[in-house]
Amino acid sequence: MQEKFNHIEVERAAQDHWQAKDAYRVTEDGSKPKYYACSMLPYPSGKLHMGHVRNYTINDMLTRQLRMKGYNVLMPMGWDAFGLPAENAALKNKVPPAKWTYENIAYMKKQMQAMGLAIDWSREVATCDPEYYKWNQWLFLKMLEKGIAYRKTQVVNWDPVDQTVLANEQVIDGRGWRTGALVEKREIPGYYLGITNYAQELLDHVQVGNEKATLNGWPDKVRLMQENWIGKSAGVRFAFTHDIKGTDGQLIQDGKMYVFTTRADTIMGVTFCAVAPEHPLALHAAADKPELAAFIEECKKGGTTEAELAVKEKEGKPTGLFVTHPITGAQVEVWIGNYVLMSYGDGAVMGVPAHDERDFAFANKYNLPIKQVVAVEGQAAYDDKQWNDWYGDKERGVLINSGDLDGLNHKDAVQAVAKIVGDKGLGELKTTWRLRDWGISRQRYWGTPIPIIHCADCGPQPVPEKDLPVVLPQDLVPDGSGNPLVKSEAFHAGVVCPCCGKPARRETDTMDTFVDSSWYFMRYCDAKNGEQMVADGADYWMPMDQYIGGVEHAILHLLYARFWTKVMRDLGLVKIDEPFTKLLTQGMVLNHIYSRRTAKGAKEYFWPKDVEHVFDESGKIIGAKLKVEVDSADGLLPVGTAIDYEGVGTMSKSKNNGVDPQDLIEKYGADTARLYTMFTSPPELTLEWNDAAVEGSYRFLRRVYNFGSKLTAMDMDSAVQGVVGAKSLDDVEFGKAAKALRLEIHNVLKQVEYDYSRMQYNTVVSGAMKMINALEDFKALDDTGAKVALIEGFGILLRVLYPATPHLAHVLWSELGYANHLGDLLDAPWPQVDPKALVQDEISLVLQVNGKLRGAILVSATADKAAIEAAALANEEYQKFAEGRAPKKIIVVPGRLVNIVV
RNA sequence: GCCCCGAUGGUGAAAUUGGUAGACACUGCAGACUUAAAAUCUGCCGCUUUUAACGAAGCGUACCGGUUCGAUUCCGGUUCGGGGCACCA
Numbered sequence: 001m002q003e004k005f006n007h008i009e010v011e012r013a014a015q016d017h018w019q020a021k022d023a024y025r026v027t028e029d030g031s032k033p034k035y036y037a038c039s040m041l042p043y044p045s046g047k048l049h050m051g052h053v054r055n056y057t058i059n060d061m062l063t064r065q066l067r068m069k070g071y072n073v074l075m076p077m078g079w080d081a082f083g084l085p086a087e088n089a090a091l092k093n094k095v096p097p098a099k100w101t102y103e104n105i106a107y108m109k110k111q112m113q114a115m116g117l118a119i120d121w122s123r124e125v126a127t128c129d130p131e132y133y134k135w136n137q138w139l140f141l142k143m144l145e146k147g148i149a150y151r152k153t154q155v156v157n158w159d160p161v162d163q164t165v166l167a168n169e170q171v172i173d174g175r176g177w178r179t180g181a182l183v184e185k186r187e188i189p190g191y192y193l194g195i196t197n198y199a200q201e202l203l204d205h206v207q208v209g210n211e212k213a214t215l216n217g218w219p220d221k222v223r224l225m226q227e228n229w230i231g232k233s234a235g236v237r238f239a240f241t242h243d244i245k246g247t248d249g250q251l252i253q254d255g256k257m258y259v260f261t262t263r264a265d266t267i268m269g270v271t272f273c274a275v276a277p278e279h280p281l282a283l284h285a286a287a288d289k290p291e292l293a294a295f296i297e298e299c300k301k302g303g304t305t306e307a308e309l310a311v312k313e314k315e316g317k318p319t320g321l322f323v324t325h326p327i328t329g330a331q332v333e334v335w336i337g338n339y340v341l342m343s344y345g346d347g348a349v350m351g352v353p354a355h356d357e358r359d360f361a362f363a364n365k366y367n368l369p370i371k372q373v374v375a376v377e378g379q380a381a382y383d384d385k386q387w388n389d390w391y392g393d394k395e396r397g398v399l400i401n402s403g404d405l406d407g408l409n410h411k412d413a414v415q416a417v418a419k420i421v422g423d424k425g426l427g428e429l430k431t432t433w434r435l436r437d438w439g440i441s442r443q444r445y446w447g448t449p450i451p452i453i454h455c456a457d458c459g460p461q462p463v464p465e466k467d468l469p470v471v472l473p474q475d476l477v478p479d480g481s482g483n484p485l486v487k488s489e490a491f492h493a494g495v496v497c498p499c500c501g502k503p504a505r506r507e508t509d510t511m512d513t514f515v516d517s518s519w520y521f522m523r524y525c526d527a528k529n530g531e532q533m534v535a536d537g538a539d540y541w542m543p544m545d546q547y548i549g550g551v552e553h554a555i556l557h558l559l560y561a562r563f564w565t566k567v568m569r570d571l572g573l574v575k576i577d578e579p580f581t582k583l584l585t586q587g588m589v590l591n592h593i594y595s596r597r598t599a600k601g602a603k604e605y606f607w608p609k610d611v612e613h614v615f616d617e618s619g620k621i622i623g624a625k626l627k628v629e630v631d632s633a634d635g636l637l638p639v640g641t642a643i644d645y646e647g648v649g650t651m652s653k654s655k656n657n658g659v660d661p662q663d664l665i666e667k668y669g670a671d672t673a674r675l676y677t678m679f680t681s682p683p684e685l686t687l688e689w690n691d692a693a694v695e696g697s698y699r700f701l702r703r704v705y706n707f708g709s710k711l712t713a714m715d716m717d718s719a720v721q722g723v724v725g726a727k728s729l730d731d732v733e734f735g736k737a738a739k740a741l742r743l744e745i746h747n748v749l750k751q752v753e754y755d756y757s758r759m760q761y762n763t764v765v766s767g768a769m770k771m772i773n774a775l776e777d778f779k780a781l782d783d784t785g786a787k788v789a790l791i792e793g794f795g796i797l798l799r800v801l802y803p804a805t806p807h808l809a810h811v812l813w814s815e816l817g818y819a820n821h822l823g824d825l826l827d828a829p830w831p832q833v834d835p836k837a838l839v840q841d842e843i844s845l846v847l848q849v850n851g852k853l854r855g856a857i858l859v860s861a862t863a864d865k866a867a868i869e870a871a872a873l874a875n876e877e878y879q880k881f882a883e884g885r886a887p888k889k890i891i892v893v894p895g896r897l898v899n900i901v902v
Numbered sequence: 903g904c905c906c907c908g909a910u911g912g913u914g915a916a917a918u919u920g921g922u923a924g925a926c927a928c929u930g931c932a933g934a935c936u937u938a939a940a941a942u943c944u945g946c947c948g949c950u951u952u953u954a955a956c957g958a959a960g961c962g963u964a965c966c967g968g969u970u971c972g973a974u975u976c977c978g979g980u981u982c983g984g985g986g987c988a989c990c991a
Contacts, residue, residue, distance in 0.1 A: 043991050084990060156989075167989040221906055225986075228905050306987045310903035435988095442989060513991070552985060554906080559988095588985075647983080679927075680914055686984070690914065693928045700927085754918060763916070766926040773926090846922045851972040853922055891971060893921055901971045 001712060001815040005705035007669030007698075007807075014807035015116060017814075023826055024075070024118045028540040032072040036541045037062045038521050040549030040557070041078045041125075044104035045085060048111045049651060050589040050677070050689070051550065053661045057674045057804075058586060058683050058761065059548050060117045064803035065756055067118075068830040074541055075118050076524035078125035079105050082133075082447045083513045084167060087478050090446075097446040098474040101128060111662060115670045116806055123527040127516035132523065133448040134469035135533040136515050139564075140191075140440075141451060141462050142571055148194045151460065154439045155304055158186035162481045165443040171303045178480060185300045190441030190509065191450060195563045199433045202562055203230045205578055217582030219684070222554045229555050231434025236264035236418045237346070238427025240273060240323035240332060244284065252280050257323050257334070260345035260432050263355065263394075265413030268402040269373035270325060271363065272351040274316060274337035279347045282336045285319035292317055292336065299338045314339045314362055326426045327403075327417075337362065345432055354382070355391050375400045438560060440512040445476055445484045447510030455497035455504040464498050470506065483508050517557055518564035521547075521579065533573060543576045551585035551684075558583070584759060587686040589677075591657040593646040594624050598633040605656035606630060608689070611643055648688055659689055671805035672698045678804050679765040701808055704772055704801070708812040711794060729792065729834065737780035738789040739837075744774040745793040746837035752800050753833065765804060771797040795822075796831045846897035847872055849881040857898065865892050872898040 002009065018024070028034075039059045042052055056077075063075040079101075086097035093100070105126060112119065125132055143149035157166040159176035165188075170177040195202075204212040206226045215223060239256035246252050259273065275282050277299040286292040295317045302308055315338045322331040339358065340349055353363030353370040363370050364385070372382045374397035376390045390396070394410045405413055414429075421427035441450065449470040451463035463470055473491055476484040485491050485508040497504040519534075521544055526537035549557075558580070565579040594606040610630050614623040624645040630637045651658040664673045676697040681687040734742060752767040775793050780786055795818050802809035802825055813825045822828045840861050845868065847855040855877030859868055869890050872878060878900060885902040892898050 040991095045991090080991070154989095165989075169990040171989095219907095225906050229987085231905095304989085307903075310987085312903090438988080444989085512989070514988095517991085550985095550991090551907085553991080555986060556988065557991085590984085649984085682915085685908080685915090688914070690928070693914065696928055751918075758918095762914090763926080766916075769926055848921085848972075851921090851970090856922080889971065891921090897921055897972095899921080899971055 001709055001811070003709055005702045007671065007701070010705075010811045011114075011116065011669055011671065011807040014810040015113070017810065018116075018826075021824075021826075024120045025122055026072060026074050026120055028537060029072045032070060034541060035063075035066050035071040035073045035546075036525075036544045037066070037073065037075055037546040038524070038544050038548070039075075039077070040547070040553060041080045041127075041517060041520055042108070043080045043083060043085065044101055044108055046104050046107070048108055048115075048661050050659055050661055050687075051586075051651070053115065053673055054589055054677045054683075054687065055548055055550070055586055056112065056115065056117050057677055058584065058759070060115075060674075060806075061678065061761055061764075061803040062546060062548075062759065063118050064806060064826075065830070067826065068799065068802075068828055073118075074120060074123075074524070076123040076125075076521075076527075077112065077117075077119045077121065078123075078520055078524065079127065080513065080517055080520075081105065081126045081128035082510075082516055084169070084444065084446075086446045087444065090477050091480050094477055096475050096477055098128065101446075111665075114665055115661075115674065118806075123524045125520055125523050125527055127448075127513075127520060128446075128472075130469045130471050131530070132520075133472075133516065135519075135523070136448045136511060137451040137463070137468050137470060138465065138533060139519075139568070139571075140511070140515075141465060141468075143193060143567065144462055146571075148197065148567060150192055150194070151189055152192050152437075153187045154190040154192075154441065155185050155187055156443070157304055158184045160184060164480070164482045168303060168305050174302045174308075182301060183303060185302075185304055188443075190439050191452075192437040192439050193563070195438045195560070196433055196435055198563055198566050199230055199232070199435050201566060201577075202435075202559065203227060203232055205562070206230075214578055215580075215583075218580075219583065219585055222551075222558070222583060222585060225554050226559055229435065229559065232431060233262050233434070234429070234431050235260055235262035236414060236421065236427055237430035237432070238264070238326055238417075238421040240326060240350075241426070242321070242323040244281065244321055246280075246284060247287070252284055256426070257281060257348055258346040258427075259348045259350045260430060261350055263352065263410075263414075264417040265397075265399060265405075265408070265410045266352040266355045266373055267325075267327060267350070267417050268399075268405065269352040269354050269371045270332055270350045271353060271369045271371055272335055273323060273332050274335045274340050274349050274351055274362070275319075276340040276342035276347040277336055277338065278342040279336075279340075281319065281321055281334055281348075285321050285334075285336070289320070292319065295336060299336075309339070309341070312338060314358065314365070316362060316366060318366075326421050326424060335366075343436055344434065355397075357387055357392060360387050360391070371401065373399055373401045438512075438514075438563070440515055441509040442512055443483050443508075444510055445478055446472075447513060448472070448515060449485070450507045450509050450511055452507035453495055453497055453504045454507060455499060455502060457502065458497050458499040460507070461498050461504075467498075472510075483510075485510075514557060514560045515564075518561045519568065521561075522565075522568070522574065534568075538574055542574060543579055543581050546582045546584065547580040548584045548586060548683075550588065552588070554585055584683060586683050587681065588650050589687045589689065590648040591651050591659060591689040592624075593649045593655050593657050594643045595646055595655075596632075596641075596643050600633070602633065604633055605654075606643055607656055608659075609691070613645070614642075651689070664694065668694060668698045669701075669807070671701055671807050675701065675765060675805050678761040680762065682760050682762045700769060700772070701805060703776070704797070705808060705812065707772060707775060707794070708816055711791070711816055729788065730836075732785050732788050734785040734789060735780070735783035737778065737783040738785040741774060741778045741789045741793060742834070742837040743840065745771055745789075745796055746833050748774075749796055749800065749831060750833045750838070756803075761804065764800065768797060768801045768804070771800065799825070799828060799831050843895065845872075845895075847875055847877060848897060848899040849878055850901055851899060852881075854878065854881050868892050868898055872900060 037059055039055045059075055063073045067073045081101050086101050089100045090097045140149055157171050159166050159179055159181055161179035161181040166176055171183050174183055176183055204210050205214050206223050207213055208220055208223050237258055237260045239258045241255055243255055244252050277296045286296050316335040319334045321334045323334055325332055351359045353359040354372045355374050376393055376396045379390050399405045399408050399413050405416055418429045449472050451470045453461050455461055473488055476488055478484050492505050495504050495506050522534045522538045525541040526534050529535055561579055568574045592608050594611045595603050598604055610628050611624045612627045624643040626637055626639055626641045676694050748767045748770045752764050755763045798809045798813050810825050813819050842858050843861050844856050844858050847857050857871045857875050859871050882902045887900050887902055889901040
């Protein structure tokens with residue numbers, strides 16, 4: 001082997017070896033336990049970013065370690081190839097999205113191969129491939145048949161200048177990103193998938209503490225987020241009656257305005273009702289009241305996101321319409337409220353200002369009456385100007401001013417109210433979900449065409465199964481105004497209605513890209529199946545054992561994939577209930593953000609490499625300045641120019657703070673990039689970029705290499721080389737120093753085992769560093785068994801390190817002859833902790849007096865509690881700090897500490 | 903606004919889940935080697951007080967309070983930061 005570490009040659013040698021062996025191709029092998037470990041599929045944005053490097057390295061470490069432990073391991077890869085960025089790039093460069101996408105895929109695939117990932121490329125999937133999206137269309141048609149998919153109007157962001165639908169991302173401060181025009185809400189028809197049909201099951205499987213829960217291998221935070229998102233709430237749905245008639249002379253909604261409430265107990269405190277701007281009563285009232293119509297119009301301005309609505313100032317207008325309280329018969333005025341959502345419940349709420357914080361604010365703003373109906377014992381009198389938390393207290397509140405209901409607690413009162421409205425035929429107990437059905441229609445080109453044909457006579461008709469896939473044209477270039485599919489003659493050419501045979505037009509909406517990512521992981525199991533969506537491969541590999549991806553996908557993607565899997569199960573396509581047994585949500589990769597305002601007031605961002613921090617005396621960052629000359633909108637900025645420091649944030653092109661993994665791999669090699677990302681932070685935490693620390697990772701690899709090349713000079717005879725497993729070491733005598741080395745190595749190995757099992761790879765790397773430190777510090781080569789301990793230790797180190805830095809480990813393992821005895825590192829046996837190496841005669845215990853550290857005592861490893869107590873009481877540190885006081889209590893934690901309370 | 907998460911030295915972090923806080927690193931400082939530099943190696947590195955020095959004492963895991971023999975870990979509250987909020991992926 002070469003004397004000097006050359007990462008380029010090391011990595012080439014290892015990768016050539018793996019390629020020649022086709023080392024990562026796996027088949028469904030019943031003789032071994034299977035393990036399916038998968039990363040969330042990347043969007044082919046152009047080149048890998050650090051988040052990818054982190055994600056795939058975690059996946060790769062898991063895969064490689066488990067393979068050594070004897071599992072049949074699958075690590076596949078594919079491309080989430082449809083989506084908006086391809087259209088944006090097309091707009092900018094006048095290149096069809098397909099070309100841009102496929103070029104990006106080719107480049108990123110090369111980068112992944114350079115990282116040395118153990119991917120089975122024979123299973124590669126790109127979602128823009130008709131062979132893939134055909135099955136999106138096929139399953140959509142099945143869902144239509146089953147009534148799971150249906151057509152309904154949806155609210156979208158409309159850019160009135162470009163005459164186009166905008167994604168939320170394209171709405172900036174309520175305006176279109178390209179035109180700057182004020183965005184309007186507009187209702188258009190679209191297709192929905194009935195995810196709410198599965199709400200209960202989706203909740204049961206994920207909910208922490210639910211006896212039906214199966215996703216115990218998911219982080220609690222994700223489970224909690226999904227639970228809240230599904231948002232099951234039990235309450236009462238009941239009607240306020242009225243006799244308001246529409247222009248057609250019919251009672252609006254049959255004279256019943258339904259509301260849903262979880263606080264039916266406060267029903268006697270109702271002083272108003274509020275409906276959404278889109279509610280039939282609101283529209284009716286606006287018909288002859290221009291100021292109401294204007295208010296409803298006003299509510300349509302701005303974006304459609306929940307966050308935007310939630311921070312809006314709560315506003316309302318009285319309609320002049322009255323409805324009848326179902327118990328008291330009182331007339332209650334209906335208001336239009338901009339905070340009432342048509343999509344939740346019935347789009348109407350009862351207003352109880354005394355006991356709901358939002359109603360309270362609303363009533364105070366518009367001088368509506370406030371009626372207290374709940375009292376909490378021990379609380380002072382109600383003050384109608386200042387909100388107090390006890391006003392909404394469900395636990396302690398008791399009803400007052402509520403007639404027959406007086407004295408009831410929350411729970412009993414809800415039941416009583418449900419009975420009263422039930423007896424009148426005006427309502428019942430009801431469960432409501434926050435979860436809404438999944439709208440999948442997108443008015444965009446680069447996605448899966450929705451397989452529907454619109455006939456002037458027959459209406460929307462499903463494309464017959466034999467005509468699938470409906471192929472997306474590859475050569476269109478969007479121009480920014482609307483969907484180019486609408487104008488594509490080729491797309492509509494020859495289309496006839498499947499029902500009546502007359503000429504017809506294709507649906508031009510495409511599917512949400514979350515459809516693509518809802519089942520690709522099953523396609524990997526059977527990637528080339530032309531006959532079926534999935535088949536036997538999925539039965540073997542699914543459910544996936546470990547899913548790894550960004551925490552930003554904790555709700556939407558994961559929920560949709562769970563839903564899609566359940567639909568496939570109910571159609572008899574797969575046998576599983578849940579797709580992902582275990583989930584790891586990796587933290588985001590962050591970097592510092594530096595900016596300044598240009599003379600014109602625009603913000604420009606600076607690349608972190610061009611900037612250095614300015615610190616205060618205590619070492620805190622207080623600002624930044626340029627380290628080199630930088631060309632800016634205001635001309636060349638000299639070295640030392642003061643720059644604004646914005647803290648850290650996710651790496652992004654727009655903030656100019658991305659670190660290109662390519663530079664890193666070219667300069668230091670893939671092993672360094674992998675080691676650095678694994679070592680710097682635990683997988684679940686955010687990772688802040690630090691250039692200087694990369695150097696340290698490289699240094700460590702060089703140390704390992706140099707240690708290996710020293711071993712070759714040490715006359716390692718093959719007999720010793722063979723002695724690398726714990727079992728064959730039973731007959732070897734070890735001297736004091738060799739014993740100490742083995743104690744350290746095996747202790748660390750034990751910890752590393754644990755860290756591998758919990759995927760805490762940063763401490764795995766620490767463990768490897770401790771091992772090389774111990775091996776380098778070991779100087780007693782003349783000790784009995786010294787060489788054996790050294791060669792055993794290095795063999796363990798290589799295997800511990802291999803999943804993180806496979807190239808270096810592979811080359812050393814082969815060159816030093818370990819491979820001759822234990823086989824290729826790919827499938828070499830995982831090292832075992834030797835219990836004999838861990839045996840110690842004496843151990844040190846911490847001595848505490850009143851819980852404070854006061855010293856240490858050395859006791860025999862087999863010492864019992866009495867002996868430990870005696871040793872502690874005899875200790876002079878104890879004597880000193882006890883100051884003659886008698887011990888009241890002695891706590892002994894075996895193997896750890898003694899605490900004497902005086 | 904709502905839901906979730908996080909906060910530990912100059913920096914990234916560790917602490918086997920209630921038992922020695924700061925392992926392992928990065929940076930920095932001092933030294934060795936070198937004509938010199940790089941590389942490499944050795945030592946030091948939470949804060950304060952005290953000591954000529956060895957050392958000693960106290961404080962310390964965002965902030966305030968609680969439970970406990972013992973709290974980075976558990977509970978209540980506060981502040982700041984990050985993620986998600988349904989058409990970005």
